[in-house]
Amino acid sequence: MSTITLEDTERRKAWGFVAPALLWTVAFFIVPFLFMAAMSLWSRQSGQIIRVWNLDNYFAFFEKDSLFKGLTNSLEITLIVTVLSVLLAYPLAWIIAERVPKRFQRLALIMAVLPFWTSYVVRSYSWLLVLSRNGVINQTLMTFGLISEPLEIASNRTATVIGFVHFFVMLLTLTIYANLIQLSPNYRRAAADLGANALQTFWHVILPLTLPGIMTGAFLTFVLCIGDYVTPQILGGNNELVLPQIIMLQLGRRADFPMAAALSIILMLAVTVAYVLCARWLKIERA
Amino acid sequence: MRDVLTKVASFAYAGLIYGFIFLPVAVLVLFSFQDGRLPVPPFNGFSLQWYEAVFADRKLMAALANSFVVAIVSSLIACLLGFLAAYALARYKLPGSALQRGLLIAPMTVSYLIIALGLLTVLNTFGIKLSLWTVGIGHVVINLPLCFAIIYSSMGDHHINIERAARDLGANDFKVMALVTAPMLMPSILAAFFLSVTFSWDEFIIAFLLSRFDVTLPVEIWSLLRSGLNPKTNAIGSLVFLVSVAVLAVLELTLFGKTKKS
Numbered sequence: 001m002s003t004i005t006l007e008d009t010e011r012r013k014a015w016g017f018v019a020p021a022l023l024w025t026v027a028f029f030i031v032p033f034l035f036m037a038a039m040s041l042w043s044r045q046s047g048q049i050i051r052v053w054n055l056d057n058y059f060a061f062f063e064k065d066s067l068f069k070g071l072t073n074s075l076e077i078t079l080i081v082t083v084l085s086v087l088l089a090y091p092l093a094w095i096i097a098e099r100v101p102k103r104f105q106r107l108a109l110i111m112a113v114l115p116f117w118t119s120y121v122v123r124s125y126s127w128l129l130v131l132s133r134n135g136v137i138n139q140t141l142m143t144f145g146l147i148s149e150p151l152e153i154a155s156n157r158t159a160t161v162i163g164f165v166h167f168f169v170m171l172l173t174l175t176i177y178a179n180l181i182q183l184s185p186n187y188r189r190a191a192a193d194l195g196a197n198a199l200q201t202f203w204h205v206i207l208p209l210t211l212p213g214i215m216t217g218a219f220l221t222f223v224l225c226i227g228d229y230v231t232p233q234i235l236g237g238n239n240e241l242v243l244p245q246i247i248m249l250q251l252g253r254r255a256d257f258p259m260a261a262a263l264s265i266i267l268m269l270a271v272t273v274a275y276v277l278c279a280r281w282l283k284i285e286r287a
Numbered sequence: 288m289r290d291v292l293t294k295v296a297s298f299a300y301a302g303l304i305y306g307f308i309f310l311p312v313a314v315l316v317l318f319s320f321q322d323g324r325l326p327v328p329p330f331n332g333f334s335l336q337w338y339e340a341v342f343a344d345r346k347l348m349a350a351l352a353n354s355f356v357v358a359i360v361s362s363l364i365a366c367l368l369g370f371l372a373a374y375a376l377a378r379y380k381l382p383g384s385a386l387q388r389g390l391l392i393a394p395m396t397v398s399y400l401i402i403a404l405g406l407l408t409v410l411n412t413f414g415i416k417l418s419l420w421t422v423g424i425g426h427v428v429i430n431l432p433l434c435f436a437i438i439y440s441s442m443g444d445h446h447i448n449i450e451r452a453a454r455d456l457g458a459n460d461f462k463v464m465a466l467v468t469a470p471m472l473m474p475s476i477l478a479a480f481f482l483s484v485t486f487s488w489d490e491f492i493i494a495f496l497l498s499r500f501d502v503t504l505p506v507e508i509w510s511l512l513r514s515g516l517n518p519k520t521n522a523i524g525s526l527v528f529l530v531s532v533a534v535l536a537v538l539e540l541t542l543f544g545k546t547k548k549s
Contacts, residue, residue, distance in 0.1 A: 013379075014379035014381055017375035018375035020371060020372075021369060021372035022390065025391055025393070028425070028427070029394045029405070030390075032408060032409045033397075033401075035408045035409050035412065036404060091304075092300070092301060092304045095301045096301075099297045099298070112305070112308060114312075115309065115311070115312045117531035117532055117535060118315065119508065119527045119528070120505060121491055121505045121509055122315065122520070122524035122527065122528075125315075125508075125512060125520060126315040126524065127311050128516065129311065129516065130310060130314055136314050136328055139329070166307065169304065223396075223398070226398075227398030227400055244400050247400065251407075257408060260404060261408065264398075264401045264405075267400075267401065268397065268398070271398070
């Protein structure tokens with residue numbers, strides 16, 4: 001590799017180019033994060049922030065059911081959403097890559113992600129139009145006389161999951177398709193030559209080869225889903241709060257910044273654990 | 288026979304999923320034309336009254352303009368800082384460059400909520416008032432990693448000789464960057480810019496936590512949601528969707544269509 005010969009002036013110049021971006025990241029990301037981590041060790045009592053270092057917020061999290069339930073709700077919903085989205089998106093990506101004629105594939109893919117371009121907040125709202133008591137599904141079913149009373153499908157966990165799955169099916173179709181299209185057709189030919197049928201080829205050849213792509217997509221889904229406030233807030237009703245909702249609750253009504261900070265650190269730890277669990281597959285992708 | 292069967296099954300499945308993907312958007316757009324006060328069936332007839340209501344809503348229009356300014360300015364800053372950093376790290380040997388790259392990418396791995404909360408803590412501590420500026424700062428934080436990564440990964444070594452030629456002919460660093468490197472990397476710089484405009488335009492939680500009186504469009508729509516199901520929300524949602532799709536179509540036909548051919 002050829003690099004420009006370095007003298008002191010050159011090096012100083014290079015630092016000058018990289019410094020603005022580094023400073024920005026340190027000032028507005030690293031420092032705030034450290035501030036937040038420090039604040040999570042303080043506490044708030046009778047409207048005052050007490051600057052005494054302890055782990056009370058973290059103990060409270062494990063002791064108070066209302067807080068701890070947030071994490072388990074978050075994890076349950078995120079896992080359901082991730083698995084459902086992968087299961088629904090994989091066949092679609094496969095159909096686009098294998099069954100749709102080459103010249104229509106780009107169009108098919110663009111169509112599959114078109115609703116991405118509705119505003120994020122509006123996307124959840126539009127599911128409300130479909131699922132609410134007087135929404136499209138209930139009205140349609142009642143018109144055809146299939147039900148006499150509207151179904152309660154909005155404002156609960158099912159609605160949250162539907163809203164999330166809608167978004168992530170689009171995302172995963174994109175990533176899995178990109179993975180499938182890179183596979184050389186020779187793999188399938190070789191498997192066929194060796195006597196594998198379609199199902200065996202898929203199970204023993206195609207699926208393992210696309211696993212890194214699936215895991216990358218699944219990890220992305222996990223991270224985005226567990227950190228999201230908007231979808232559960234609009235669609236989930238107020239019964240089963242997820243962690244981001246509980247964090248926002250600390251900020252709003254109670255103005256308990258230290259607790260919000262502690263819960264955010266816990267949220268980050270959950271993502272880190274997920275990363276460690278997926279790292280094996282994520283690494284293969286990078287190589 | 289079996290081939291026909293799998294083919295039918297494939298297209299039936301694809302049809303179902305496409306139906307699922309398009310159902311809420313179709314309902315959103317259809318009932319934005321509702322002649323009545325509820326955006327749910329039955330559809331009473333075609334009316335543009337809710338679009339008139341959107342354009343007559345000063346707060347909504349102000350939020351639209353705010354979103355536009357924040358998205359453009361924060362993306363410009365993110366692209367500029369990202370480009371400079373990518374240039375320095377790709378063309379010079381700096382100590383700890385792997386660490387620097389890691390640092391620049393790091394915000395990508397953290398939830399927006401946590402980034403917003405951290406910034407909010409610092410702003411509160413130093414008594415800095417929340418405004419569109421603070422929202423913009425947050426949006427540069429989330430878009431800088433993206434811009435840096437996209438531009439850095441397209442800075443191949445094969446460009447070095449062209450830059451060296453320019454230097455031999457007497458161009459200084461800024462001239463090389465502005466007249467040689469940037470034009471060569473224009474497709475990826477534009478991709479980074481448009482992607483970060485999209486992200487900033489649509490971002491909610493940072494804009495929600497870091498703004499006060501002047502808000503961006505997603506935050507204004509959020510406060511509209513308090514009124515429940517409302518055809519006006521449908522109208523502004525459809526409007527944003529249709530404009531985005533139009534912009535996307537133009538980009539696809541001009542910018543990206545061209546690069547595909549060459």
